[in-house]
Amino acid sequence: MIERQPEPELMDSLAQVDAYASADFVASDQAFVERLLARLQPLPDSGALLDLGCGPASISIHAARLMPGWEITALDAGPNMLAQARRNLAQAPAALRARVHLQQAHLPAHALTRRFAVIISNSLLHHLPDPAVLWQSVRELADAGTMLQIMDLFRPHSAQQLEQLVATYAGDAPDLLQQDFRNSLRAAYTVAEIREQLLAAGLGHLQVATISDRHVEISGRR
Numbered sequence: 001m002i003e004r005q006p007e008p009e010l011m012d013s014l015a016q017v018d019a020y021a022s023a024d025f026v027a028s029d030q031a032f033v034e035r036l037l038a039r040l041q042p043l044p045d046s047g048a049l050l051d052l053g054c055g056p057a058s059i060s061i062h063a064a065r066l067m068p069g070w071e072i073t074a075l076d077a078g079p080n081m082l083a084q085a086r087r088n089l090a091q092a093p094a095a096l097r098a099r100v101h102l103q104q105a106h107l108p109a110h111a112l113t114r115r116f117a118v119i120i121s122n123s124l125l126h127h128l129p130d131p132a133v134l135w136q137s138v139r140e141l142a143d144a145g146t147m148l149q150i151m152d153l154f155r156p157h158s159a160q161q162l163e164q165l166v167a168t169y170a171g172d173a174p175d176l177l178q179q180d181f182r183n184s185l186r187a188a189y190t191v192a193e194i195r196e197q198l199l200a201a202g203l204g205h206l207q208v209a210t211i212s213d214r215h216v217e218i219s220g221r222r
């Protein structure tokens with residue numbers, strides 16, 4: 001088992017933001033929203049969704065497209081990342097733009113008092129030096145029936161497996177993105193570590209499923 005090597009919490013240098021925004025995550029973002037919609041059937045006509053660590057807000061914007069009538073709050077701590085999210089959102093039709101609210105906040109954000117029917121997060125957990133921050137935020141921002149869907153990378157067993165994943169999924173990517181992916185895999189928690197975090201946070205009833213050779217998804221109702 002390789003040891004966890006944390007990476008910087010925020011992804012906010014202009015070079016990182018540019019590289020991340022130009023990467024093609026469309027298929028994985030769409031699949032994420034499709035799994036969410038399947039969990040929410042029948043989809044209520046309206047509701048409030050929160051995206052924790054939204055980055056360039058691609059998932060939030062896609063969710064807004066497929067969830068008409070829903071208000072989407074997309075939260076991130078990085079001002080440069082949020083500026084990119086603002087640029088992405090500016091390309092959407094006005095009616096959609098009006099339903100997506102970008103918010104700069106650094107979790108834990110105890111000042112947020114609103115509750116959300118749906119809380120999602122993709123690739124935030126491995127950035128957090130203290131993973132309890134995510135689970136604590138989920139507890140603070142969710143109601144009893146809130147639907148949760150949280151995806152992240154999980155740390156591979158060996159350095160060899162890690163390099164194989166980098167070669168397979170980022171082999172053709174620019175150097176910076178390739179290095180980001182490598183660092184993220186090293187910083188990711190193992191599935192066993194995530195189960196322990198959930199138990200400690202009183203969220204042990206949530207489902208933890210390995211959904212690809214590198215992704216784990218945590219889902220269920222609060």
Ligand SMILES: C[S@@+](CC[C@H](N)C(=O)[O-])C[C@H]1O[C@@H](n2cnc3c(N)ncnc32)[C@H](O)[C@@H]1O
Nearest residue numbers: 009010011053054055076077078106107122123
């Ligand atoms: C790898 S990006 C993922 C972005 C997006 N969710 C996606 O799927 O493309 C992780 C994001 O989490 C943000 N982040 C890290 N720690 C945070 C914290 N404590 N509070 C809020 N955002 C945070 C970073 O700024 C970064 O934009």
